[in-house]
Amino acid sequence: MIRLSLAAALLACTIPGATHAQTADASGERVGTEYMVFEAETNEPAKSHFLRGLALLHNFEYRRAAKAFREAQAADPEYVMAYWGEAMTHNHPLWEEQDRDAARAILARLAPTREARAVKARNALESAWLDALETLYSDQGTKExxxxxxxxxxxxxxxxxxxxIDVRAFTGLAVLGSSHGGRQVPIYMAAAGILEPGFMTHERHPGILHYLIHSYDDPVHAPxxxxxxxxxxxxAPDAGHAQHMVSxxxxxxxxWEASEAANxxxxxxxxxxxxxxxxxPSDCGHYNEWLVYALLQQGKDASDRVAAxxxxxxxxxxxxxxxxxxSVMAAWQAVDTGxxxxxxxxxxxxxxxxxLTLTHVEALRRREDPDAVAAALAEMRRDAAAxxxxxxxxxxxxxxxxxxVERAIAQVEAVRLLAEGDAQGGLAALRAAAEAESALPTVFGPPAMPKPSWELLGEELLALGRRDEAAEAFRNSLRFAPGRRLSMQGLKAATGT
Known part of the structure; x- marks a missing residue:
C-alpha cells in the first residue's frame, strides 16, 4: 500500500516515483518557493523575498513569512504586496485567530489611509488584493x-x-475560514470544489495542497x-508545518506508522x-503531541517523550x-496505558x-471513588466558570x-453517578454525553476528550455483560476516532471477533 511505503519516504523527503527535484531558495531552504508563479511587479531582490514569503504564508509559517515580507519592503519600500503579505500573516482563519490591530499597523506603514494606500497599487490585480485585505481588516463589523x-x-x-493560482488558493482558504465555530462539512466541501481545479493545473503548489488537506481532513473524506x-x-521539506500537515x-x-514518521x-x-x-530543541508543542498519540495508538511506549x-x-x-x-500528552497516555x-x-x-485537563484525568483515575470524583467535578465546574x-x-x-469544556464536565458528571452506584442514571448520562459530543463539529486530529465518551460507555456496558450495546458504543467511538486502539480492543471483546 502507498501509505506504508510513504512512512519511510517521508523521513527521507522523497516519494516513490517523484520526478521533481527539491530546489532551495536564496535562503538555502526548501519551502516551496520554486512553485510560486506570482507575477510580482517589483525589482528582483524584492521579488525574491516576496515569493519566499508567499510560499511560507501558504505553509502557515507565519513568523518566517513576515520576516521575508519585511525584507521585500526593505528592497522596495513602495511595493504594496510586500505589506499585503506581512499583514496577511496576522490572519489565521483555521484557528479562529486574527490580530487586526497588528495588521492595520503594517498597512499604516505603507500609507496612513486606505485611499493613500490604494493609489500605490501598480496594476489592477494588486489593487484587488489590497481591496480584499482592507475589507478583512476593516474597522467595521465583527470578525465573522x-x-x-x-x-x-x-x-x-x-x-x-x-x-x-494564488487567487484560487486564497479564495479556498477564505471559504474554510468562513466555517466559524468548528468544521462544517458543506463549507469544507465548497472549499475543495474551488481548490481541486487548481490541483489539476498546479499539483505542487503549497497553498493548493495545504488547503485541500484541510478540506479533506476527516475520516470520510481523507482518502x-x-x-x-x-x-x-x-x-516544502524545510517547513515544519508542511511536514506535520500530511499527518x-x-x-x-x-x-499511525505514517503519522508517526511525519511528526x-x-x-x-x-x-x-x-x-x-x-x-x-523542542520537546513539547503540536507536532510532539500528535507524535505521542500516534505512538500510543500503535501500542508503543511514549513515556520518554511525555517525561521530556x-x-x-x-x-x-x-x-x-x-x-x-x-497536560494533553499526559492525559492521552493516562487513559491509554494507565x-x-x-x-x-x-x-x-x-x-x-x-x-482542567489534568483534573478531568484525575476524575477518570479515581472513578471508583465517589468522593474523589465529586471533588474533581467541583474543581472542574469552578474552573469552567472562569x-x-x-x-x-x-x-x-x-x-x-x-x-x-462543557462536554468534559458532562462526562465526569456521568462518572460520578456511576461511582455512587447509580448504574442506570450513570449510563444514561454517559450516553447523553456521548451523543452531545457527536453533535459537535468534527475535530481533526486526536479526540478533543482524553477519553471519548462512546469508548467509556462501551467499557461500562461491557463490564456489565451488555455486549451488543457495548459493541454499538465502540463502533460509534470508531466512527469519530478511526483506528483508536482501545475502542478497537473493546469492539473485539464485545463481539468476540
Missing part, C-alpha cells in the same frame, strides 16, 4: 462579518482571475486527501531551526505552551485549561473551546 465580506471580495477576484499528502511533504490525512485514515520529521525540522537560532515535555513544563518560569502540551500523571508544580498547574472570561481576554473569536 469581516470574514464573510472578505470571502465575497475573494470570490469576485476569482471570477475576474480564474487562472491565477481524497492522500493525493495531496503524497506531494506536500516533498514540496492530518494519515491520522484520519488511522495510519518525527516535523519535529526534526523545527529543532534544526531552533538550534540554528541559538535555542534549545513535563521537564520543560516545570523548568524555570512555566509557560502556557509547554504546560498545555504536557500511567497516570503525578501532580505537577503549582506554578505550572496555575494555567486554567491545562488544569473559561469564558479567559477566552474573552486571550482568544475573543474562539467558539470551539467552551463546548468541549
Amino acid at each position: 462579518e469581516r470574514d464573510l465580506a472578505y470571502l465575497a471580495k475573494m470570490r469576485a477576484m476569482l471570477a475576474d482571475y480564474p487562472d491565477d 481524497l486527501g492522500e493525493r495531496m499528502a503524497e506531494r506536500y511533504a516533498t514540496v 492530518h490525512i494519515f491520522h484520519a485514515l488511522a495510519d 518525527i520529521k516535523a519535529d526534526a525540522v523545527v529543532d534544526r531551526q531552533r538550534i540554528a537560532a541559538g535555542r534549545a 515535555c513535563r521537564a520543560v513544563a516545570e523548568s524555570g518560569e512555566p509557560a502556557y505552551g509547554p504546560v498545555r502540551s504536557y 500511567k497516570w500523571p503525578e501532580p505537577i508544580d503549582e506554578e505550572a498547574r496555575a494555567f486554567l485549561l491545562p488544569r 473559561v469564558p472570561d479567559l477566552l474573552a481576554r486571550m482568544a475573543p473569536d474562539d467558539r470551539s473551546t467552551m463546548p468541549w
Whole structure:
C-alpha cells in the first residue's frame, strides 16, 4: 500500500516515483518557493523575498513569512504586496485567530489611509488584493462579518482571475475560514470544489495542497486527501508545518506508522531551526503531541517523550505552551496505558485549561471513588466558570473551546453517578454525553476528550455483560476516532471477533 511505503519516504523527503527535484531558495531552504508563479511587479531582490514569503504564508509559517515580507519592503519600500503579505500573516482563519490591530499597523506603514494606500497599487490585480485585505481588516463589523465580506471580495477576484493560482488558493482558504465555530462539512466541501481545479493545473503548489488537506481532513473524506499528502511533504521539506500537515490525512485514515514518521520529521525540522537560532530543541508543542498519540495508538511506549515535555513544563518560569502540551500528552497516555500523571508544580498547574485537563484525568483515575470524583467535578465546574472570561481576554473569536469544556464536565458528571452506584442514571448520562459530543463539529486530529465518551460507555456496558450495546458504543467511538486502539480492543471483546 502507498501509505506504508510513504512512512519511510517521508523521513527521507522523497516519494516513490517523484520526478521533481527539491530546489532551495536564496535562503538555502526548501519551502516551496520554486512553485510560486506570482507575477510580482517589483525589482528582483524584492521579488525574491516576496515569493519566499508567499510560499511560507501558504505553509502557515507565519513568523518566517513576515520576516521575508519585511525584507521585500526593505528592497522596495513602495511595493504594496510586500505589506499585503506581512499583514496577511496576522490572519489565521483555521484557528479562529486574527490580530487586526497588528495588521492595520503594517498597512499604516505603507500609507496612513486606505485611499493613500490604494493609489500605490501598480496594476489592477494588486489593487484587488489590497481591496480584499482592507475589507478583512476593516474597522467595521465583527470578525465573522469581516470574514464573510472578505470571502465575497475573494470570490469576485476569482471570477475576474480564474487562472491565477494564488487567487484560487486564497479564495479556498477564505471559504474554510468562513466555517466559524468548528468544521462544517458543506463549507469544507465548497472549499475543495474551488481548490481541486487548481490541483489539476498546479499539483505542487503549497497553498493548493495545504488547503485541500484541510478540506479533506476527516475520516470520510481523507482518502481524497492522500493525493495531496503524497506531494506536500516533498514540496516544502524545510517547513515544519508542511511536514506535520500530511499527518492530518494519515491520522484520519488511522495510519499511525505514517503519522508517526511525519511528526518525527516535523519535529526534526523545527529543532534544526531552533538550534540554528541559538535555542534549545523542542520537546513539547503540536507536532510532539500528535507524535505521542500516534505512538500510543500503535501500542508503543511514549513515556520518554511525555517525561521530556513535563521537564520543560516545570523548568524555570512555566509557560502556557509547554504546560498545555504536557497536560494533553499526559492525559492521552493516562487513559491509554494507565500511567497516570503525578501532580505537577503549582506554578505550572496555575494555567486554567491545562488544569482542567489534568483534573478531568484525575476524575477518570479515581472513578471508583465517589468522593474523589465529586471533588474533581467541583474543581472542574469552578474552573469552567472562569473559561469564558479567559477566552474573552486571550482568544475573543474562539467558539470551539467552551463546548468541549462543557462536554468534559458532562462526562465526569456521568462518572460520578456511576461511582455512587447509580448504574442506570450513570449510563444514561454517559450516553447523553456521548451523543452531545457527536453533535459537535468534527475535530481533526486526536479526540478533543482524553477519553471519548462512546469508548467509556462501551467499557461500562461491557463490564456489565451488555455486549451488543457495548459493541454499538465502540463502533460509534470508531466512527469519530478511526483506528483508536482501545475502542478497537473493546469492539473485539464485545463481539468476540
